[in-house]
Amino acid sequence: MVQLYTTLVVVILLGVSNAQNGTSNSPYQLVKNYTSENFFQSFDFFSGPDPSNSFVTYLDLDTANDAGLAGYISSSALNDSYAVFLGTDFKNVTPDGRPSVRVQGRDWFNHSLIVADIMHMPSGCGTWPAFWLLGQGAPWPRRGEVDIIEGINNNSVNTLALHSDAGVSVANLTSLRHGNHSAMTGTFTSLDCDVGSSNVGCAATGSPESYGADFNAQGGRVVVTEISADVIQIWSFERDNIPQDLSEGLPNPHHEANGSSWGAPEVKFVNNGNDTFDDHFINLQPIFNTAFCGSWVEAFWHTSECSSLAPTCESYVANNPAAFVDAYWAIGGLQVYEPNGNYTSGYSGPELGRLLNHRRHHPRTVKGY
Numbered sequence: 545m546v547q548l549y550t551t552l553v554v555v556i557l558l559g560v561s562n563a564q565n566g567t568s569n570s571p572y573q574l575v576k577n578y579t580s581e582n583f584f585q586s587f588d589f590f591s592g593p594d595p596s597n598s599f600v601t602y603l604d605l606d607t608a609n610d611a612g613l614a615g616y617i618s619s620s621a622l623n624d625s626y627a628v629f630l631g632t633d634f635k636n637v638t639p640d641g642r643p644s645v646r647v648q649g650r651d652w653f654n655h656s657l658i659v660a661d662i663m664h665m666p667s668g669c670g671t672w673p674a675f676w677l678l679g680q681g682a683p684w685p686r687r688g689e690v691d692i693i694e695g696i697n698n699n700s701v702n703t704l705a706l707h708s709d710a711g712v713s714v715a716n717l718t719s720l721r722h723g724n725h726s727a728m729t730g731t732f733t734s735l736d737c738d739v740g741s742s743n744v745g746c747a748a749t750g751s752p753e754s755y756g757a758d759f760n761a762q763g764g765r766v767v768v769t770e771i772s773a774d775v776i777q778i779w780s781f782e783r784d785n786i787p788q789d790l791s792e793g794l795p796n797p798h799h800e801a802n803g804s805s806w807g808a809p810e811v812k813f814v815n816n817g818n819d820t821f822d823d824h825f826i827n828l829q830p831i832f833n834t835a836f837c838g839s840w841v842e843a844f845w846h847t848s849e850c851s852s853l854a855p856t857c858e859s860y861v862a863n864n865p866a867a868f869v870d871a872y873w874a875i876g877g878l879q880v881y882e883p884n885g886n887y888t889s890g891y892s893g894p895e896l897g898r899l900l901n902h903r904r905h906h907p908r909t910v911k912g913y
């Protein structure tokens with residue numbers, strides 16, 4: 545049996561209190577509840593060469609567990625339950641790439657609300673971790689990619705992105721307000737989701753302390769991704785700010801419609817292209833991985849504070865095992881909800897309505913946001 549004994553301190557497990565009193569208007573119903581009890585029966589370990597060509601060796605379950613890189617982590621705050629631990633080798637000099645893991649869900653999703661209780665994430669010089677969704681059943685990027693948590697080195701701000709083939713773009717809602725409320729807390733850095741030649745996709749930077757050591761210092765966060773036909777949005781909740789309906793297992797995120805307490809998401813990708821998102825984000829598979837170096841890190845190594853540690857990322861990652869002791873994921877749980885009979889899109893704000901009503905009529909340039 546997979547088991548590790550490491551101790552974490554600050555945790556609140558989402559979904560432990562599941563009081564349902566039938567008075568909710570939740571448009572969602574729970575379809576999957578991955579916990580430490582079933583996670584390793586529900587996710588496969590990818591152990592081939594890294595498709596992203598980074599400086600990593602992905603281990604299979606048995607090898608990773610034997611090496612202490614995958615298993616359960618105990619937490620005093622969880623009483624006798626465990627969180628899922630996905631780690632990185634921090635003992636060996638590894639000239640052929642640092643060992644870590646990449647796990648991929650056996651279940652795939654379309655329209656859904658994906659709730660991830662992340663207690664700790666990898667960070668530090670040379671790291672490139674991600675929690676993301678990869679569309680299955682056709683070569684990338686035909687069925688899309690949704691990057692929920694991703695970044696490099698010592699970043700403290702998350703990068704959130706969609707990647708697709710041609711025909712998908714999003715509106716810049718960075719400065720849009722609904723009354724006194726911002727539509728989102730992050731900032732769009734690019735609006736064309738087509739990977740094209742640069743593979744940037746449409747992307748936004750998140751709010752402060754949404755990534756890395758700062759994220760971990762808060763005991764992590766609960767990160768929620770909603771996938772619908774014309775809107776994909778991602779919230780990042782600090783532990784003292786988790787909506788009650790979400791904690792109760794009756795999530796109702798459509799605050800524009802009914803004034804629920806979710807507040808602004810980090811990013812709101814509102815379709816501004818000719819096609820619905822449904823044509824481009826299909827069979828989405830959840831993935832957690834920890835990579836090292838690779839094109840993104842290499843592009844910034846020489847201008848980052850990390851460059852003082854070693855001339856190249858690969859020399860740093862290969863030769864400094866002890867630096868990677870904190871490069872691990874600790875996952876309190878992952879729940880997936882799908883729309884129920886009460887589902888309506890809920891995006892009735894006048895600005896969004898205007899954007900969405902114009903779909904397919906003409907290519908739109910969104911001005912004034």
Ligand SMILES: *[C@@H]1O[C@H](CO)[C@@H](O)[C@H](O)[C@H]1NC(C)=O
Pocket residue numbers: 558559560561562574577579792793879
């Ligand atoms: C998920 O399962 C855990 C463990 O069985 C349980 O405590 C929790 O309430 C469940 N979450 C939801 C949202 O039902």
Ligand SMILES: *[C@@H]1O[C@H](CO)[C@@H](O)[C@H](O)[C@H]1NC(C)=O
Pocket residue numbers: 563564565566567568569789792794
């Ligand atoms: C359950 O009922 C209580 C009291 O009637 C109410 O405050 C609470 O919001 C309800 N919970 C949900 C999820 O509807």
Ligand SMILES: *[C@@H]1O[C@H](CO)[C@@H](O)[C@H](O)[C@H]1NC(C)=O
Pocket residue numbers: 556557560621622623
């Ligand atoms: C742990 O147990 C204590 C005492 O029974 C209880 O108050 C607390 O809510 C429990 N914590 C969790 C996360 O279940």
Ligand SMILES: *[C@@H]1O[C@H](CO)[C@@H](O)[C@H](O)[C@H]1NC(C)=O
Pocket residue numbers: 652653654826827828
């Ligand atoms: C997602 O939608 C596509 C297209 O309608 C369908 O073929 C596929 O089976 C759906 N996948 C899931 C996981 O429901």
Ligand SMILES: *[C@@H]1O[C@H](CO)[C@@H](O)[C@H](O)[C@H]1NC(C)=O
Pocket residue numbers: 667668669670698757849867
């Ligand atoms: C950046 O990360 C390295 C380890 O990878 C660490 O030694 C250094 O203190 C970090 N710098 C900051 C400013 O956090």
Ligand SMILES: *[C@@H]1O[C@H](CO)[C@@H](O)[C@H](O)[C@H]1NC(C)=O
Pocket residue numbers: 710711712713816817818906907
């Ligand atoms: C939408 O279709 C128009 C007309 O075919 C085309 O010019 C435009 O580039 C398309 N927009 C996107 C984002 O592909």
Ligand SMILES: *[C@@H]1O[C@H](CO)[C@@H](O)[C@H](O)[C@H]1NC(C)=O
Pocket residue numbers: 723724
């Ligand atoms: C917006 O905030 C101002 C100042 O706090 C307040 O007077 C006003 O009522 C608010 N408007 C709305 C629509 O909430």
Ligand SMILES: *[C@@H]1O[C@H](CO)[C@@H](O)[C@H](O)[C@H]1NC(C)=O
Pocket residue numbers: 716717718719731732733734735913
């Ligand atoms: C989106 O709008 C914000 C603020 O209005 C601006 O700072 C940012 O550069 C814009 N992003 C893009 C990709 O146009």
Ligand SMILES: *[C@@H]1O[C@H](CO)[C@@H](O)[C@H](O)[C@H]1NC(C)=O
Pocket residue numbers: 566567568569570573884885886
């Ligand atoms: C829709 O909401 C009502 C309460 O508002 C609830 O009784 C009913 O079970 C919900 N329907 C579904 C399919 O969840």
Ligand SMILES: *[C@@H]1O[C@H](CO)[C@@H](O)[C@H](O)[C@H]1NC(C)=O
Pocket residue numbers: 569571796798801802886888889890
């Ligand atoms: C908003 O509340 C109304 C009345 O309770 C309900 O009919 C509607 O379904 C709710 N909408 C959403 C998106 O929750």
